[in-house]
Amino acid sequence: MNCKPLVIGDLTAKIPVVQGGMGVGISLHRLAGAVAAEGGVGIISTAQIGFKDPEFDRNPLKANLKAIGEQILKARNIAPKGIIGVNIMVATKNYEEYVKAAVKAGVDLIISGAGLPVTLPEFVEKSRTKIAPIVSSLKSASVICKLWDRKYHKAPDMVVIEGPRAGGHLGFTVEQLEHIDEMDFDGEIRSIIALVSEYGEKYNKHIPVVVAGGIYDRSDMDHYLELGADGVQVATRFVTTYECDADMDYKMSYINAKKEDIKIVKSPVGMPGRAIMNPFMEKTKLERVPAAKCRQCLAHCNPAEIPYCITDALINAAKGDVENALLFCGENAYKAEKLEHVSDIMKEFSCEK
Known part of the structure; x- marks a missing residue:
C-alpha cells in the first residue's frame, strides 16, 4: 500500500505516523523529538509531566505547567523543523491551564481525549496551534464536530480514532473489550471518515483522520490506509526504543x-x-x-x-x-x-x- 505525507493544515509530516502520547513520563522530549526529526509527528504527554521537578510534591500544577514549556523547547532543539505536539487529557484537573501553557510554548498540535474536548477551540483561538480530538465511535465524533461547528464555527484540524486494541485508558466497556473480534470497528472507522469528510467540505479543507490502537508494524498501517485513513498513531512500538524517555x-x-x-x-x-x-x-x-x-x-x-x-x-x-x-x-x-x-x-x- 502506497502512503503519502500526513498534511495537517500548514503542517506536513513526510511519514504518516503520529507517535502516541504516553504518560506519566514515557513520551517526553527525547522520544517526541526523535520521531519528529525522522519526519513523523512527535507527541509529548502532559500527564504529570513535571514529576521529576523538586517542586512537584509541593505544587504539582506549577511544576507541570513549567515542564510543558521546557519539554516542548527541548523537543524543538532535537527536531527544529519537525512537528511537535502534546497530548492533554480532558480529565486533567486545570485542563484549561495546561492547554494555554502548551499554546504559549508554541506547540504545533494538541491531541485531546479521555473525555470530549468540548471547550478546546476557545483556548487556541488566534494561535497557530492545531487541535485534534480523540474519538472512539461515530457518536462521539458526531457530538464533537457538531458542537465545535455550532459554538465555535470550527472543524477539527485532525481527528484521531482510538480503537479497542490501544493501551492505557480505553473508551469502551469491559464487555466490548472482551469481544473485540465481534466488533465491526473497521466499519466504524469508515463511518467516522465519511462524517469528518462532510465537515471538511463545509470548511473547505481536508481534515486528516488518524487511526490508533494496536498498530505495531507496517502491515497494520497499510490496513488502515486502505480503509481511507490518512495516517496512524503508534505508541507501544516506540516504548522499546533507545530514545524513549521511560526507565x-x-x-x-x-x-x-x-x-x-x-x-x-x-x-x-x-x-x-x-x-x-x-x-x-x-x-x-x-x-x-x-x-x-x-x-x-x-x-x-x-x-x-x-x-x-x-x-x-x-x-x-x-x-x-x-x-x-x-x-x-x-x-x-x-x-x-x-x-x-x-x-x-x-x-x-x-x-x-
Missing part, C-alpha cells in the same frame, strides 16, 4: 511480557485500561492501596475512595519500579523482542519504499 526496566517489562500477561484492568479513573499484569495489579484486586499524597491529577477523583493512586502507580512505572507500578501497554506489547532505534521504525513506516 530501562519499564522497556524490559514489554520485552519480557507474554501475550497472556496483557490484561484489561480497572483504573481508579473508572474506565477500563490495558496493562501488563504484575504483582501490584494483583495486589489491587485484593486490597486498597492508599494514596500517599494527592497530586491533583484528575478533575473527578476522590483520594479517600480510589483503589490506588494512578499518579503514584504511573510514576513508579516511569522510574522503573515495575513491581509497584501500573504498566500500561497496547494489545501487541508482547511482540517487542529487542530495543530499537526510532529511525529504524520510521524507515519501516516510510512512504519512500
Whole structure:
C-alpha cells in the first residue's frame, strides 16, 4: 500500500505516523523529538509531566505547567523543523491551564481525549496551534464536530480514532473489550471518515483522520490506509526504543511480557485500561492501596475512595519500579523482542519504499 505525507493544515509530516502520547513520563522530549526529526509527528504527554521537578510534591500544577514549556523547547532543539505536539487529557484537573501553557510554548498540535474536548477551540483561538480530538465511535465524533461547528464555527484540524486494541485508558466497556473480534470497528472507522469528510467540505479543507490502537508494524498501517485513513498513531512500538524517555526496566517489562500477561484492568479513573499484569495489579484486586499524597491529577477523583493512586502507580512505572507500578501497554506489547532505534521504525513506516 502506497502512503503519502500526513498534511495537517500548514503542517506536513513526510511519514504518516503520529507517535502516541504516553504518560506519566514515557513520551517526553527525547522520544517526541526523535520521531519528529525522522519526519513523523512527535507527541509529548502532559500527564504529570513535571514529576521529576523538586517542586512537584509541593505544587504539582506549577511544576507541570513549567515542564510543558521546557519539554516542548527541548523537543524543538532535537527536531527544529519537525512537528511537535502534546497530548492533554480532558480529565486533567486545570485542563484549561495546561492547554494555554502548551499554546504559549508554541506547540504545533494538541491531541485531546479521555473525555470530549468540548471547550478546546476557545483556548487556541488566534494561535497557530492545531487541535485534534480523540474519538472512539461515530457518536462521539458526531457530538464533537457538531458542537465545535455550532459554538465555535470550527472543524477539527485532525481527528484521531482510538480503537479497542490501544493501551492505557480505553473508551469502551469491559464487555466490548472482551469481544473485540465481534466488533465491526473497521466499519466504524469508515463511518467516522465519511462524517469528518462532510465537515471538511463545509470548511473547505481536508481534515486528516488518524487511526490508533494496536498498530505495531507496517502491515497494520497499510490496513488502515486502505480503509481511507490518512495516517496512524503508534505508541507501544516506540516504548522499546533507545530514545524513549521511560526507565530501562519499564522497556524490559514489554520485552519480557507474554501475550497472556496483557490484561484489561480497572483504573481508579473508572474506565477500563490495558496493562501488563504484575504483582501490584494483583495486589489491587485484593486490597486498597492508599494514596500517599494527592497530586491533583484528575478533575473527578476522590483520594479517600480510589483503589490506588494512578499518579503514584504511573510514576513508579516511569522510574522503573515495575513491581509497584501500573504498566500500561497496547494489545501487541508482547511482540517487542529487542530495543530499537526510532529511525529504524520510521524507515519501516516510510512512504519512500
